[in-house]
Amino acid sequence: MEQAGRTGPLWTAGRRGAWHDPGVRAEPTILHLDLDAFYAAVEQRDKPSLRGRPVVVGGTGGRGVVATASYEARAFGVHSAMSTAEARRRCPNAAFLGGRFDAYREASRQVMRVLRETSPVIEPLSLDEAYVDLEAADLPDHSVASVSALARDLRARVAEATGGLTASVGIGTSKLVAKIGSDLDKPDGLVVVAPGLEQDLLRPMQVTVIPGVGPATAERLRRAGVHTVLDLEQLGEDELVRLLGRAHGGSLFAMARAQDPRPVEHARGAKSISVEDTYETDHVDAGLLSALLDRQSAKVTERLRKARLSGRTVSIKVRLHDFSTVSRSATLPEPSDDGRLIARVARRLLGELDTSAGVRLLGVGVSGLADWIQEDLFADEVQAEPEVDEAMAAAVFAAASRGQGWSPGLDVEHDVHGRGWVWGAGRGVVTVRFETAETPPGRVLSLAADDPALHRFSLVPPEDDLDPLSPDAPGT
Structure with missing residues (x-):
């Protein structure tokens, strides 16, 4: 396995085995890219005063839920799916923002364009992650060195296209290994798992790393004494089928042995x-x-x-x-x-x-x-x-579309003071920090909520209704 960080390879271990399991590819040609703390990173990119500070994106009301937290907020124990009330208790000095999905979709569109320039076969999973089939990429070979070089260039092009967003990348012989690899060196990391080392990577990990092992399945496995992938590997297929059913048990039996033949599914037409x-x-x-x-x-x-x-x-x-x-x-x-x-x-x-x-x-x-x-x-x-x-x-x-309120994080423009974003609002007053992604941190002014000179502002072109994950998206 080669783990490559921000400046290149950090260490290499293991060997390429002579025998190859049919459940995985012979070479590391499946790449998984995951944008780091995506929503929060877009907010920090566009709001200079929030760079390096805790940012929480999600519902800002009393019953709100965290969608994404920046790494600075995660250091205080804030995580996605946590109630906003609990996040405020843990990190009261964070900026709590309501979200700007037009900006997130536009950033995703730029990333997917870069991925499609890398390989014609990609499988987007969400706005912030996708699989890429490197067998279809223009490479001299598919050695660990070649795919590592491609991935470093890819991450640099993503950062350039998105104005500095970082991505973590995993590459392996299967979707399972690539996805796990992208989680190992976050943020802004690169992990390439060489053929023959897949099980060495998986065995010490908690069984919940396997796709399909949610809370209910994990509890059943725990009662059977299974905590790690190694524990799962030591169970026979018949026992797993008895515990979990034929389809689920058979799938986990194969996954525990790093056997994952799922292809990168490229949609060639709109579904x-x-x-x-x-x-x-x-x-x-x-x-x-x-x-x-x-x-x-x-x-x-x-x-x-x-x-x-x-x-x-x-x-x-x-x-x-x-x-x-x-x-x-x-x-x-x-x-x-x-x-x-x-x-x-x-x-x-x-x-x-x-x-x-x-x-x-x-x-x-x-x-x-x-x-x-x-x-x-x-x-x-x-x-x-x-x-x-x-x-x-x-x-x-x-x-x-205009809405009736000034939600935190909303892009605005004032006829006199220029562009900025809403810091907070209430009791007839809206507080705005006047800055953009291209300016230094700006000044804060409190204005009347009904100030006729204050308007909403969109940073991206009007929505064209095309999903950035669609093969019909611009740049494809």
Whole structure:
């Protein structure tokens, strides 16, 4: 195994074995990239006064939940999924910010562009992580030295493209090993696991490092005396099947031996078409939410028709006030590209959820795509639906996008003082720190919340509704 840090290889150990297990590749050609403390890092990049300081991104209210904490905040024990109240107790001097998903999506878009320039075969997992198949990359060979050099160059290009964001990279002969490797030298690290050393890496680790070993499975294994991967490896397959079932037990039996044949799955065509919007203010009004769904459904329909596609499964995505995300879907009897039908299904799905505490993100998507449409299948049903008042929906959408409050971290611009971001607000006053990513730390001013010279400001172009993880994203 070679572990390469910020300035190059730190140490090398082991050998390349003559015998090779069929459950992994013969060479280290799967790369996993994970951006470090992503949301918080974007905030520190764009807000000079927060660099080197604890930053917590997530719900800022009394029932909020931490989405990401900077490494400075993690030193105080703050971590994702912790309540914001507990995070404030542990790190009262941190900056608590509500999040700017347009900025995060744009940063992710830049990273995915760099990855696609490295290899045509990538598998994005989320905004901040992806697998890359190096067998498809332009390399003289796939030795540890070659893939290490490529990874160092890749990390440098990611930092350049994103204005300084760092990424940790793991490379190995399987997805399992690459993913674990990217966690070993955070932040800004590089770990390459040479063929033949996979089990040496895994055996001392806690069994929860294996994909699929969540709290319930870990507890079952603990009762059987299994704590580490080595303990798991020593169990027979029959015993694991008895404990966990045939599929799960068989999978863990193989994973404990570093046998993970999963390929890097590159989506060569869009699997779904979706639209989503994040709001500065949590919305609770059912009529408003329905109008927003109607408008999103119309935009999805427009995209379907431009692509000459129809879809069979309608889905909604809802991020609630506490940053928890819920999805619901329903499958139509036949593919459709009718916006009124899609809107009707989306509204019904939303009605099944408790949104009384507020919605901060709403999205509509259509999947199960086909290149044909069953004409008039729902004609009678659709005709009974009232037409959406487009002017009303546009007005509602504009009002919702503007929001009614000044959430911490929000980008703003003042006609006199220039650009900055909201430090805090309340009782008719909004406190703004006037600085940008290109300036030194700026001064802080308190202004009237209704100051007509103060406006929201977007650092990125208007959302084009393309998921940065999609193969259709710009730069692909």
